[in-house]
Amino acid sequence: MSDAFPQQQGVSGFVAKGSVGVTGRFVVAGPEDKGGGFDLLLGDRVILRHRVEAPAFRIAKGNPSVTMVRGNFRMEDAPSDERALRYMVLPQAAMTRIGWADGIAGNLDKGFVFLSDSPDGPPLLDLFFTLDMSLFNANGRDPSFDRISVDWVVEPNTMVWGGGEQMSHLALNGRNFPMWTSEPGVGREPGTALTDVMSADGSFAGGDFWTTNYPQPTMIFSGGHAVQIENSCYTELDLTSAGRATTRLWTGSADFALFVGRDVADLVGQLARDAGQRPALPDWTAGGAIVGLKDGGNSFERLEKIIAAGAAVAGLWCEDWVGIRQTSFGRRLFWDWQWNAARYPNLPERIAELKARGIRFLGYVNPYLAVDGPQYAEAEQLGYLALKQDSDEPFAVDFGEFGAGVVDFTNPAAAAWFAEEIIGKQMIDFGLDGWMADFGEYLPVDLRLHDGDPMEMHNRWPVLWAEVNHRAVASRGKTGEVVWFMRAGFTGVQAYCPLLWAGDQSVDFSRHDGIGTVITAALSSGLVGNAFSHSDVGGYTSLHGNIRTEELMMRWYELGAFSPVMRTHEGNRPDDNLQIDSTPDLLAGFVRWSRVHEALAPWIRHLRDEATTTGLPAQRALFLHYPDDRETFIIQDQYLYGAELMVAPVIEEGAVSRRVYLPGDSATVWRHVWSGEDRGPGWHVVVAPIGEPPVFYRPDTATAPLFASLKQVRDRQ
Template sequence: MFGKIKFYEKKSNDVSIEFENGRASVDIITPSIINFFSTLSTERRASKAVENLKRMPGKITVDFIDGQVLVYTEKLKVSITDNFMVDIFDLNGKRICSDYRGEDKPFVRRGNDDDGNIAAEEGHQLEEERKSQKIKILKQLNPGSYFYGLGDRTGHLNKLGYHYKMWNTDNPNPHVESFETMYKSIPFFVALEKKTAYGIFFDNSYETVFDFGKENSNYYSFSAVDGNLDYYFIYGPSAKEVIFGYTLLTGTTPLPQLWTLGYQQSRWSYAPEKRLQEIANNFRKKDIPCDVLYLDIDYMDGYRVFTWDQQKFPNHEKMLDRLKGQGYKIVTIIDPGVKKDKGYSIYDQGLKNNYFATDRDGIPYVNRVWPGKALYPDFSNQAVRHWWAENQKILVNHGVAGVWNDMNEPASFDGPLPDDVQFNNDGRLTDHREIHNVYGHYMSKATYEGIKTATNKRPFVITRASYAGTQKYATVWTGDNQSLWEHLRMSLPMLMNLGISGFAFCGTDVGGFGFDCTPELLSRWVQVGAFTALFRNHSSASMRDQEPWAFDEKTESINRKYIKLRYRLLPYFYDIMHDEETTGLPMIRPLLLDYQNDENVYGINDEFMSGSNILVAPVVEQGKTARMVYLPKGNRWI
């Protein structure tokens, strides 16, 4: 594709290489972090994830030998050959990562019809996917390789053999191992081979695909339907150093306020006010600690964002003040969809100032979500983000302590947003394909900045959809899970991979959002939740009650015990989150981060470290009262 190397030039920390059919650059960020870039679609645009980047390249030397451009940093040797083929070595000559030289060739999939010439459904879908990809990078896949990250993907901790698509998706069906799309798009992974770790961050907000040997066991790949070739190689050799490098690029989670690490109770929905007050009183009456109560969509007037239903909550300011006196913080949900309703101030302001995404003719695009016909704020426009940030005062000035951003994939009831919906993109017009995966990211950024300005306190923002770097602005949860034992089991590798992906502050809906929870399942889930950063019980409308006291005295007692244990450990958890601001290391983490020299831990799905000092091995199977625990080598365990 690129052809032969014609010449190269070095300017400061950047090596530019001219090929027969294009130009590429090798940008040394630090001695361990290198950005590989080529303009394939549009001019280079500001990253949505990497902000305020400070380069510390160290000493760099460049040479040209035997047709190779050789770039040496203080940690790495990089070889670039014809067709922009890249090989990376340590300074001892050990090969760390190499581009694959063979043919891009998926394994054979055979049809099953009478004529034998129609591809199987999955094979057909994959072939269409391959045809749509304008950019594809193939890397050599060696025996004994492990892959982690990509956010909260379903499946096992180790992603070898999996195929995932980065396209933020609100799918209400029960999540299973075969799901390729979820609510978040975090195009970053850590590879581990022969006890050496490196990471790759593919900074492309279009739909991207990651295949770790499912397509062909000789290579792994990452690809995109559009945009530019733009990825960062991050050397360890420890996985901890890779995460440090990745969060150096995309940011770490700011130290949260202490109350956000307490127990949180939610439901769709605690309404009217009488029901919310009943929940608040029960926690105090039953001696179960709780810091946060949530209000889901039913607190709003006809689902109009930044409003209150005056019948369900006739004096919400007085209510919020009363709950504050009982020691509660209130977090309210906000969706991006603005009801199409003349006379409704948010709609009128957005329409007047051209703040909504439009069709190709400049007419505001309309779809349907909870309020009915709704318009979508163009959060890719700085002016819109500023307006949305200002609106946070409507909530926090009345006593709301945090904001919960939901439905921001963005979700839409009348089919997905068309590809050609137009966005401002901070003055560089683009379409939905480029903005979709960062829509929730930008919404969280606006919310975070608005709360910070309005309160001068550390904001608490929780979001369902996100992109790489959202950890700077929001905590996340794994979305609409179900009250299923399989979802409890699956939550452990999901949370561990979120942590590896830079999201130190994350959790699940404890007990499960959909389906009916059972006493045993809630008991086991709260035992896990007590050791995760976000500890929130949340359940759906029409499901049975799921509060700690909703079942029987035994279940209530177990919940009380572990919620109180959580509060005893809060100083420890707060220290972890404080250290994370510097290291990027999460609270819940796979054992391999602390015990990389013990290869037995590389695939453990059902144990995790809570910080570096507590190993958590929960029971995640119905009816079990005991389990085997693997203790990593190198420690004296108590």
């Protein structure tokens, strides 16, 4: 039997979430399967295949071990009593109704399917398929079974993308990706000197290819469908076996949302809409670079020299506005979120003076409070901090040479207090027009929350943190005027956070932690509904003798200019590293590329509006516009900046040229911005000395004059 659920019984199929009219179907396998097979289809595409000899569902009892050291996690499990759920089991009435004497079917009246590990055994897992949202739930009947795994079909030649913000690999095929928000690590390549030395103390702080601030258990298939796990538990997306993608969840009940679209671009739009309407990116952020300085009162004098040199400046970002704490890691901040007058005298007047000139002031905040600060004492008195499991004392997280309390955002009163008293009064009312909303990954699993299990809340924590920021901005009527940016995330953060940044890259060209990873981060996060991403121009992490070179700074200028927001950072060890004003050449380079970024403001605003209407990100994987060109499927070191501009930053040390892929048909023309030379589709070796990153545009579009003007802007003295 291969019929879909009959219409008259109310389960003819379900419409996939946000779909374009393709109906999902549940198709029961024939009697040769001997007791329980079925297929789950979207249109004519089988996305899940369950057979007695090859079951798609398994359950087990978990035995986890979770270790955290300064935001770096080691997740281990030794599951027992694993059971393959091979058979469907149903009441005789349901079997008879569809013509089966030996019994394999679903409860057609209610959309239920029951699975067991034996033909005559009791049901162990209930599958419920909704009709309107294309959501299905897998619910275990025995609470001692707290592990569920599901195998999804990966057809030959199908590429799979997703996983949230990934920095090493855009395509998921062939690898296993744990979904757990954490510090990404330094180096992120075990076996290399920097990664190994960072992990030598047992902290596993070196990271790996899959460690990320922002995981999201979403898989996008090149055939035109997507699977999104709606749970926040620890999950693995395992694509190491040919023909299948295995999702393993540390839970006894799981929800899966299904999407189907005309192509991947349509899916990306659906995922963006499903996440919710994102806040707008303010106009002013496109009016030049945001200069990051953390030099106390001297920051203003340095900024004036940068402006006098001719730089286009939209904002001054001083993360040390709250004061500093010197540690062995470098110059860090004092985690008490209010103006430090000793470090920044007369700051309110300075902020007002800058704003009168069209330059905004930005600061810094994170969701933790230093135990030696006054805000910690206030939060403790109010009962707004997460507690130890075995006492009513606040839980202090080790952040490396100091401890901090966790403001418990599962307590509505605590979330409201932070939004109003900290961000609202101490930041927005004070005059800040933006900030870095840092961290969110560190929630330990061995503390006590006002509401919820820390194992389930850990991945949700960045979303709660984003909601607090969003709430504070909205309470002042500043949505679309204030910009704040996060590195941590999970499913749902898109509805609150207007801008991502790619985290704490090393100040180098390394494959898994250097400049190139910010491109992969922007492309991967864009696929799951995040419109705007950017990075610390110059990188951030400088340890064990790894310091910035002039070449790195110049190449990061080029990349930053073709990002929605261009923002510099002095890094964790500013005194050891080159800065944008360290030498005349570095300053001249910054001036040049800040002007280019400013010149692109009309295009950035167009991309912002396009993101609102279509859900497409500003920086796009090539296959979003060329879905039939398989050559584009694994390209992760160049991007379409909108549909009409191709950017291929130089991300290899010492390179003065690079290969660039230009997609299209025989009639397609791409024009090189700097030389005016036209090229057709295919691979090209493009000369790319410092100051001339490969950038191409479509000369047959209305925006061609804007792109053609960039050479003149770059060369203006």
